[in-house]
């Protein structure tokens with residue numbers, strides 16, 4: 001149909017567009033509400049939080065809970081532990097997966113197919129199944145309550161290898177051949193051609209891995225018993241005292257825990273989308 | 285600048301033989317074109333020289349050095365790819381320097397070579413652009429520049445013009461020929477476009493079905509095709525082929541018309557004659573008279589698609605102002621100095 005749009009079809013498009021916008025907005029509100037609720041609750045005095053009415057804005061605004069979380073807990077160490085372990089996990093996971101993905105995608109060596117199947121198979125095993133093994137292993141190695149102990153078992157992310165392999169597979173063969181004719185070693189082909197041509201993937205995978213590692217709870221919770229070695233996700237469960245649970249205090253600690261990730265996301269959001277489109281444009 | 289010698293090289297992909305015992309010498313400084321239909325093994329042969337495909341058996345020498353087992357980078361040849369394969373994240377300068385940096389060449393020497401190549405190709409202004417910011421023709425130049433900076437023993441091109449539009453293709457063809465004149469380096473060029481082959485080559489290697497059909501200068505393959513395949517593949521419109529019986533000193537067409545020949549063995553054969561050697565003449569000079577079916581006026585000449593009494597189809601060429609119309613009887617004469625005879629196996633027989 002190539003004729004001019006009639007007023008009627010235009011109206012129908014508008015209606016459909018409006019409906020879609022409305023649904024999206026409702027979904028966004030449903031998604032965002034718990035976060036909003038958490039943040040405003042952390043700004044209310046404790047007695048106001050437990051009142052059985054829904055108040056969308058605090059009657060009395062207070063930053064006491066934040067002050068408490070920042071001064072009366074070891075949140076500084078927890079931040080540090082989280083940053084070190086999350087960055088460690090991200091860096092090691094992304095680089096090793098990059099190598100593995102490149103090897104499986106581009107190199108021909110005996111056992112390559114078997115290795116690939118093994119990686120695919122490990123993708124099917126949930127980490128929870130392995131967690132006892134991890135615990136025993138780390139305990140035997142004497143790595144409980146250490147950064148290494150938190151990092152090592154979190155390095156298993158076959159999905160990142162799979163994503164890298166797929167992106168490397170899609171690089172046209174000409175580029176590899178041109179680089180081979182250009183006397184480039186495998187290292188240089190990887191670092192000077194394949195990785196830069198897929199920066200978008202590396203950025204996106206790094207951010208995703210970082211967020212996973214930052215948010216990890218189960219393993220760090222098991223691996224650490226000393227308060228000063230806890231990551232922030234584990235640490236915030238410690239914000240209680242002999243008088244029981246303080247919801248507002250808990251929530252303020254949770255907001256502090258989530259803050260860096262949210263910030264990272266906000267900062268990199270455009271880069272991530274941009275980077276993904278960029279690397280999609282290269283393949284063609 | 286180096287000589288390249290292939291000595292009985294073969295290549296199979298699995299059970300399929302793609303290159304069958306090919307021997308060939310490309311002289312130093314020569315521009316050789318591999319010409320053949322799609323799937324004839326041109327790219328494979330070129331890639332075997334480059335080292336991108338292994339050589340199953342036989343010997344390859346580049347500049348006197350046995351090379352069939354060397355890594356591609358060590359063969360001292362540069363390749364220009366059909367899709368250029370410019371690294372999209374590097375500037376033009378970096379694209380050209382990449383291969384030199386890989387062999388740890390001194391930075392001043394790299395700069396000198398890149399600038400020299402940019403000057404030769406007249407693209408100094410483009411050095412800091414990314415490939416995405418270049419037109420197709422400019423990318424092509426960068427791809428050639430990337431080869432030039434290596435100062436290789438030989439250049440290998442795999443259909444480098446096929447992504448350009450018709451006008452640019454003609455221009456780049458001329459530029460490539462000039463480049464060859466200027467650099468005097470050995471070049472091997474793969475194409476399935478006979479115009480490219482005819483215009484640029486010092487010698488053409490006609491490939492068909494894993495084998496070399498003929499090696500010769502453009503005029504040799506045009507005027508003295510060694511096989512029926514070469515005769516039919518080169519020239520546009522294609523050569524006419526007529527089944528004939530050779531009796532005494534004449535080739536007898538299906539309708540009994542006799543075309544005089546000097547020497548030829550007796551028996552069945554195929555007579556090949558290019559359209560430009562089939563002339564429209566007055567009725568008394570005619571060897572045979574056909575009926576015009578389609579008349580194409582090309583301005584400078586006119587092509588007449590005619591049917592001979594025996595049923596054979598033939599294309600004749602007349603002057604630009606030809607008055608032949610479809611349905612007319614056209615008296616035809618064959619230029620006997622341009623006849624070709626082929627035996628049942630497709631090999632050329634001595635004729636004329």
Ligand SMILES: Nc1ncnc2c1ncn2[C@@H]1O[C@H](COP(=O)(O)OP(=O)(O)OP(=O)(O)O)[C@@H](O)[C@H]1O
Pocket residue numbers: 297302320321322323324325326327328329476
């Ligand atoms: N990697 C491969 N594996 C299997 N067969 C291949 C491979 N590469 C090429 N071939 C086959 O080898 C034959 C020659 O291929 P080649 O690419 O050399 O042809 P070409 O003359 O360059 O054709 P074109 O003009 O279409 O590029 C073809 O039949 C092709 O199918």
Ligand SMILES: [Mg+2]
Pocket residue numbers: 326327328
């Ligand atoms: Mg080809």
